[in-house]
Amino acid sequence: MCGIVGYVGPKSTLDVLLGGLRRLEYRGYDSAGVSVIDPVEGLLTRKKAGKLDALISEVTEHPLPISHIGIGHTRWATHGAPTDGNAHPHLGGPHQKLALIHNGIIENFAELKAELTAAGTRFSSETDTEVAAHLIAREFENTGDLPTAFASVVNRLHGAFTILVIHEDAPDVVLAARRNAPLVVGLGDGENFLGSDVAAFVEHTKRAISVGQDQIVTLRRDSVEIHTFAGDKVTPEEFVVDWDASAASKGGWSSFMAKEIADQPQAVADTLMGRLSSSGTVTLTEIDGLSKADIASLDRIMIVACGTASYAGDIAKYAIEKWARVPVQVELSHEFRYRDPIITPNTLVVAISQSGETMDTLMATRYAAERGAKVLAICNTQGATLARESDAVIYTHAGPEVAVASTKALVAQITAGYLLALFMAQQRDTLSSAAAGELGRELLTMPAKVSTVLERLEAVATLGRDMADAKSVLFLGRNVGFPVAMEGALKLKELAYIHAEGFAAGELKHGPIALIETGQPVIVIVPSPRDSETLHPKVISNIQEIRARGAIVIAIAEDGDQLVGDFAEHVIFVPQAEPMFAPLLTVIPLQRFALELSTAKGLDVDQPRNLAKSVTVE
Numbered sequence: 001m002c003g004i005v006g007y008v009g010p011k012s013t014l015d016v017l018l019g020g021l022r023r024l025e026y027r028g029y030d031s032a033g034v035s036v037i038d039p040v041e042g043l044l045t046r047k048k049a050g051k052l053d054a055l056i057s058e059v060t061e062h063p064l065p066i067s068h069i070g071i072g073h074t075r076w077a078t079h080g081a082p083t084d085g086n087a088h089p090h091l092g093g094p095h096q097k098l099a100l101i102h103n104g105i106i107e108n109f110a111e112l113k114a115e116l117t118a119a120g121t122r123f124s125s126e127t128d129t130e131v132a133a134h135l136i137a138r139e140f141e142n143t144g145d146l147p148t149a150f151a152s153v154v155n156r157l158h159g160a161f162t163i164l165v166i167h168e169d170a171p172d173v174v175l176a177a178r179r180n181a182p183l184v185v186g187l188g189d190g191e192n193f194l195g196s197d198v199a200a201f202v203e204h205t206k207r208a209i210s211v212g213q214d215q216i217v218t219l220r221r222d223s224v225e226i227h228t229f230a231g232d233k234v235t236p237e238e239f240v241v242d243w244d245a246s247a248a249s250k251g252g253w254s255s256f257m258a259k260e261i262a263d264q265p266q267a268v269a270d271t272l273m274g275r276l277s278s279s280g281t282v283t284l285t286e287i288d289g290l291s292k293a294d295i296a297s298l299d300r301i302m303i304v305a306c307g308t309a310s311y312a313g314d315i316a317k318y319a320i321e322k323w324a325r326v327p328v329q330v331e332l333s334h335e336f337r338y339r340d341p342i343i344t345p346n347t348l349v350v351a352i353s354q355s356g357e358t359m360d361t362l363m364a365t366r367y368a369a370e371r372g373a374k375v376l377a378i379c380n381t382q383g384a385t386l387a388r389e390s391d392a393v394i395y396t397h398a399g400p401e402v403a404v405a406s407t408k409a410l411v412a413q414i415t416a417g418y419l420l421a422l423f424m425a426q427q428r429d430t431l432s433s434a435a436a437g438e439l440g441r442e443l444l445t446m447p448a449k450v451s452t453v454l455e456r457l458e459a460v461a462t463l464g465r466d467m468a469d470a471k472s473v474l475f476l477g478r479n480v481g482f483p484v485a486m487e488g489a490l491k492l493k494e495l496a497y498i499h500a501e502g503f504a505a506g507e508l509k510h511g512p513i514a515l516i517e518t519g520q521p522v523i524v525i526v527p528s529p530r531d532s533e534t535l536h537p538k539v540i541s542n543i544q545e546i547r548a549r550g551a552i553v554i555a556i557a558e559d560g561d562q563l564v565g566d567f568a569e570h571v572i573f574v575p576q577a578e579p580m581f582a583p584l585l586t587v588i589p590l591q592r593f594a595l596e597l598s599t600a601k602g603l604d605v606d607q608p609r610n611l612a613k614s615v616t617v618e
């Protein structure tokens, strides 16, 4: 959702802001703007509906002077349409000397607006944000001190917000406040930065501070001070960003999504690195806080996540229940806290989130923590709110994921789920050490197998292009193939804007088979025929049932499956693997299929319509 950048220092502020906004584009947005302060001309603002290029044309047509302090914003519309007028920054005060940008929703804006309107303030946008700009400007006129005025107003705001403010009469300082929306500080030498995430400034500095809940940052060239909303000084903890700017660039690929699909062997390998020995033993120092006795006494695990991350949770459920014998429930975060879930002191809540900023997941984990559950996060973003607020974090080392549609973060989340399941099995003695070791060693072979799948994707790419006119595609899977089917359908919906559904293959005859008519494409994730409790014959029967009704079947099957070819129009083979690990392989053709189909339709694969990368509102 909205991207935020702030800068004070010797560099050209416009370059820093536009560079930061470019790197934050992946969050999803529909307008963009910047404000800078020039010693002679004062506060200057440029903003435009549309993509960043529209803003760049605007500053080319109406140039800004070189200045050394400023703020920049990409807006994902909530209150008010994506127009030039609703774009941020918003200006405050009768002389418009204050500029403000905001990510989130100010829930009490109507009441604040009524108060300002009654006092004669004229509004120039339909946003909830503008009230904050006018209130702070008015308070500054009354108090003569910008930090004091800022603190007093943010204390009056309800809802979720990261807010940044600059004022022409206080030209050395950027003020920022954070409640329920992300904010990080970048620490430079004689310069400092603010961003929605580290992507905003990673090309300039790797030293960062993650700002806590209800905290205010006072950012100057040579100092960064942090206080709570109540005015208490905070001693911040610094961290070093562990990826560099090039990791967040396309590096010659046609899209970020194409690059991120190709990054997947590395994402799996990096997530395993240091945690899985060559003998197959799992070490998770991150959850040292949970003793063997704690793990033994767990009565249930609740996994909370949204979208693609929830499918990683579904796969983790199969692995944890099978190997560690703990009951696992997977819940969509936004449903979780509204149904009075049963949480006991022996419940472990595992929150899976690439961004670590998904508001639904944050609210679910806060709810669980308030009721006494321990929260373990599986998260891809250092310094993210989820990571800060959880009792422990297993970081997925997928590197920055820029395309809105999740790919490499998913395989890293699935990998982390396997590690957690094996670790728990070790701690609970529910697998023999020989069996656990064998699974661990097999898991170590997965990065190479993922590479093999990538080498074989041409056929699936052709299929995707050939099916650009499809109106609907169905996906079927069983066991761990079921969440893969759901993920295949989600990718197609979000990237190609066509109807797609994932079903458990066994569910077909209970209703969905009525959808099958001549020419209906169905992608089937076929389980391994080698599994002792194999579902293979059952899925082959499902394929026969749908083909008899005219479906065109594309099967994703493992090497050596002799039978499947007789029953499907197309077969995409992936290497043989332990059946529990197959999702790491079978999901990849589905990602590429969606990418090709979307590209063939001329759509923007990295930034699909209406979507944002980080969903920071409920």
Ligand code: F6R
Pocket: 306, 307, 308, 309, 310, 352, 353, 354, 355, 356, 357, 358, 361, 404, 405, 406, 407, 490, 491, 494, 613, 614, 615
């Ligand atoms: C789909 C996708 C989303 C995210 C979901 C959760 O491709 O990316 O469904 O998985 O919005 O996001 P995180 O993992 O950041 O909590």
